[in-house]
Amino acid sequence: xxxxxxxxxxxxxxxxxxxxxxxxxxxxxxxxxxxxxxxxxxxxxxxxxxxxxxxxxxxxxxxxxxxxxxxxxxxxxxxxxxxxxxxxxxxxxxxxxxxxxxxxxxxxxxxxxxxxxxxxxxxxxxxxxxxxxxxxxxxxxxxxxxxxxxxxxxxxxxxxxxxxxxxxxxxxxxxxxxxxxxxxxxxxxxxxxxxxxxxxxxxxxxxxxxxxxxxxxxxxxxxxxxxxxxxxxxxxxxxxxxxxxxxxxxxxxxxxxxxxxxxxxxxxxxxxxxxxxxxxxxxxxxxxxxxxxxxxxxxxxxxxxxxxxxxxxxxxxxxxxxxxxxxxxxxxxxxxxxxxxxxxxxxxxxxxxxxxxxxxxxxxxxxxx
Amino acid sequence: xxxxxxxxxxxxxxxxxxxxxxxxxxxxxxxxxxxxxxxxxxxxxxxxxxxxxxxxxxxxxxxxxxxxxxxxxxxxxxxxxxxxxxxxxxxxxxxxxxxxxxxxxxxxxxxxxxxxxxxxxxxxxxxxxxxxxxxxxxxxxxxxxxxxxxxxxxxxxxxxxxxxxxxxxxxxxxxxxxxxxxxxxxxxxxxxxxxxxxxxxxxxxxxxxxxxxxxxxxxxxxxxxxxxxxxxxxxxxxxxxxxxxxxxxxxxxxxxxxxxxxxxxxxxxxxxxxxxxxxxxxxxxxxxxxxxxxxxxxxxxxxxxxxxxxxxxxxxxxxxxxxxxxxxxxxxxxxxxxxxxxxxxxxxxxxxxxxxxxxxxxxxxxxxx
Numbered sequence: 001x002x003x004x005x006x007x008x009x010x011x012x013x014x015x016x017x018x019x020x021x022x023x024x025x026x027x028x029x030x031x032x033x034x035x036x037x038x039x040x041x042x043x044x045x046x047x048x049x050x051x052x053x054x055x056x057x058x059x060x061x062x063x064x065x066x067x068x069x070x071x072x073x074x075x076x077x078x079x080x081x082x083x084x085x086x087x088x089x090x091x092x093x094x095x096x097x098x099x100x101x102x103x104x105x106x107x108x109x110x111x112x113x114x115x116x117x118x119x120x121x122x123x124x125x126x127x128x129x130x131x132x133x134x135x136x137x138x139x140x141x142x143x144x145x146x147x148x149x150x151x152x153x154x155x156x157x158x159x160x161x162x163x164x165x166x167x168x169x170x171x172x173x174x175x176x177x178x179x180x181x182x183x184x185x186x187x188x189x190x191x192x193x194x195x196x197x198x199x200x201x202x203x204x205x206x207x208x209x210x211x212x213x214x215x216x217x218x219x220x221x222x223x224x225x226x227x228x229x230x231x232x233x234x235x236x237x238x239x240x241x242x243x244x245x246x247x248x249x250x251x252x253x254x255x256x257x258x259x260x261x262x263x264x265x266x267x268x269x270x271x272x273x274x275x276x277x278x279x280x281x282x283x284x285x286x287x288x289x290x291x292x293x294x295x296x297x298x299x300x301x302x303x304x305x306x307x308x309x310x311x312x313x314x315x316x317x318x319x320x321x322x323x324x325x326x327x328x329x330x331x332x333x334x335x336x337x338x339x340x341x342x343x344x345x346x347x348x349x350x351x352x353x354x355x356x357x358x359x360x361x362x363x364x365x366x367x368x369x
Numbered sequence: 370x371x372x373x374x375x376x377x378x379x380x381x382x383x384x385x386x387x388x389x390x391x392x393x394x395x396x397x398x399x400x401x402x403x404x405x406x407x408x409x410x411x412x413x414x415x416x417x418x419x420x421x422x423x424x425x426x427x428x429x430x431x432x433x434x435x436x437x438x439x440x441x442x443x444x445x446x447x448x449x450x451x452x453x454x455x456x457x458x459x460x461x462x463x464x465x466x467x468x469x470x471x472x473x474x475x476x477x478x479x480x481x482x483x484x485x486x487x488x489x490x491x492x493x494x495x496x497x498x499x500x501x502x503x504x505x506x507x508x509x510x511x512x513x514x515x516x517x518x519x520x521x522x523x524x525x526x527x528x529x530x531x532x533x534x535x536x537x538x539x540x541x542x543x544x545x546x547x548x549x550x551x552x553x554x555x556x557x558x559x560x561x562x563x564x565x566x567x568x569x570x571x572x573x574x575x576x577x578x579x580x581x582x583x584x585x586x587x588x589x590x591x592x593x594x595x596x597x598x599x600x601x602x603x604x605x606x607x608x609x610x611x612x613x614x615x616x617x618x619x620x621x622x623x624x625x626x627x628x629x630x631x632x633x634x635x636x637x638x639x640x641x642x643x644x645x646x647x648x649x650x651x652x653x654x655x656x657x658x659x660x661x662x663x664x665x666x667x668x669x670x671x672x673x674x675x676x677x678x679x680x681x682x683x684x685x686x687x688x689x690x691x692x693x694x695x696x697x698x699x700x701x702x703x704x705x706x707x708x709x710x711x712x713x714x715x716x717x718x719x720x721x722x723x724x725x726x727x728x729x730x731x732x733x734x735x736x737x738x
Binding site: 013015016017030033034037038039040041042043051055056057058059295304309310312313317318330333334337338340341343344345346347348350359364367 | 382384385386399402403406407408409410411412420424425426427428664673678679681682686687699702703706707709710712713714715716717719728733736
């Protein structure tokens with residue numbers, strides 16, 4: 001892996017009026033674009049889907065595949081700096097942008113590592129951060145060996161491209177081990193031991209160009225079928241747990257030479273130990289509560305970092321419960337519009353599909369001192 | 370004046386995914402557009418200036434004069450409902466839109482009245498709301514007569530089109546009276562007596578399609594050369610003053626059969642009496658503090674009203690000081706970016722002109738219980 005020293009590069013603060021490019025135009029790009037406009041920036045979106053959610057709130061969209069060299073050249077010409085809304089942008093695209101003199105934050109190193117679950121967990125171990133035991137799996141024999149070591153249950157995941165619970169097969173019974181590798185598709189995989197967690201937590205943190213790191217208060221998350229359903233934040237954890245999670249964020253950000261917002265999913269074990277489940281080199285669904293709970297939200301924080309500005313204040317002013325609106329739950333909008341504590345954030349997606357993230361709602365529960 | 374019964378009309382709540390049109394694409398249109406996107410709406414801007422501030426955060430701009438019939442027809446075709454960011458849209462444009470079956474809120478009546486200072490103050494008097502003494506002035510003789518009645522100082526304003534201190538001449542010395550009418554340009558004018566106010570306040574209120582009215586806490590404003598410099602809110606006023614201002618907002622909204630957010634500027638006299646200085650049928654600069662001080666901000670509140678949704682909660686959670694960034698004050702952004710209490714809102718205007726509103730900053734001073 002190429003090591004770019006992002007934080008050592010000449011990345012002067014972008015003045016208002018500059019143009020920020022975002023690779024990916026879904027809901028995360030949409031909310032990043034709005035945050036960028038608030039700071040006086042124009043935004044250009046590169047996304048293969050015409051009229052994607054972010055394009056409706058941005059100055060321009062280039063409709064093209066992420067690896068289209070001509071589109072990337074035009075993108076580089078239009079922008080002063082580029083960031084991304086999701087980790088599955090091909091690293092080759094970043095290479096083309098960098099070759100055109102366009103800085104991309106958080107950078108190719110963060111992307112290359114987080115696109116591959118084995119590289120990611122190996123990297124975490126090298127940083128001194130704990131994960132569940134894992135093994136790279138390339139055939140059923142390797143799976144049988146590793147499963148014998150890890151016990152049951154355990155989970156087989158594709159090394160690349162899985163998200164929201166896709167690309168994984170649980171192994172609960174001894175006989176599952178014979179079919180799991182084929183059921184996943186037979187490609188490069190990772191076996192992960194089961195973590196007997198008591199809670200799922202996440203920490204959203206940001207690192208600036210100057211190397212400053214600021215973390216938001218932890219969120220406590222509830223998943224269903226691998227999809228985030230809701231977050232409660234600030235999570236009711238001891239100061240020690242918040243502190244330990246912030247140290248993990250520190251190690252990960254420094255290890256990746258990271259610039260921007262990062263989302264780190266954690267398992268809390270009964271003894272208070274924290275294991276990292278996965279890291280996302282971008283703004284994160286479990287950080288949406290910051291929009292109505294914190295002085296600076298994760299979207300503005302990311303734009304500040306990418307623009308080379310100082311980070312904003314991550315203090316929470318309110319206790320928030322964030323609920324995702326999945327599929328036809330969007331049809332609850334008339335009731336939600338009536339609730340004085342419900343802050344709606346809808347994504348402008350025209351097609352409703354089961355499980356599709358259509359919006360979220362932040363319920364402001366109480367003010368914090 | 371035509372009286373449209375807006376609140377009696379069939380205006381069902383717009384579902385997310387609907388298109389809201391905004392006449393005018395300056396900073397108010399920009400912030401309205403962002404609020405609309407948060408609720409899942411697409412926005413089309415009609416503005417004669419290409420790439421206006423609002424267009425950069427909207428799905429589409431139609432670049433045309435406000436009275437271009439073809440542009441208005443296209444606008445009506447694209448939108449499900451239309452609103453406006455400023456009161457000087459020609460009423461004829463609204464008539465064309467209404468003729469094309471397009472509801473425009475807050476409507477032609479509110480516009481026609483607030484476009485003319487004499488009509489506005491006459492209307493206020495008819496509602497039972499106090500203003501300074503005033504007289505319609507069509508020549509120097511009328512001016513001499515009215516000035517004799519009102520004493521000195523007093524202020525001569527054009528009946529139409531004045532804003533941010535433009536279109537007014539102060540009469541401070543007896544001899545000024547001979548030249549003032551000509552200095553203003555010789556068109557239809559209004560003479561206003563001087564109000565010996567102790568404070569300038571404003572109330573931002575909203576009325577929904579169903580007739581519900583909600584006011585924000587009062588702001589205390591400081592003007593310089595007729596331009597708003599800063600607002601402090603919630604203003605430190607007695608509950609009686611807040612109550613009286615809310616009653617004024619009630620009378621004005623009902624009198625105009627209003628739907629949307631309205632800004633009402635007030636003079637507070639030494640004895641606690643409130644006089645209305647002027648009303649703006651739109652979101653208002655002195656309401657920008659609500660973005661970082663209230664559960665619902667004035668922009669979302671306006672979109673809720675226009676979309677036929679219930680109004681949001683107007684409670685303040687924070688004490689805020691709003692400062693406008695005028696002209697090259699925008700160059701203070703590096704210092705402001707460092708201040709953890711400074712929430713920046715920049716308008717994306719490329720050309721800096723003296724006194725031009727380039728952005729504003731909300732300093733969050735303290736949390737309220």
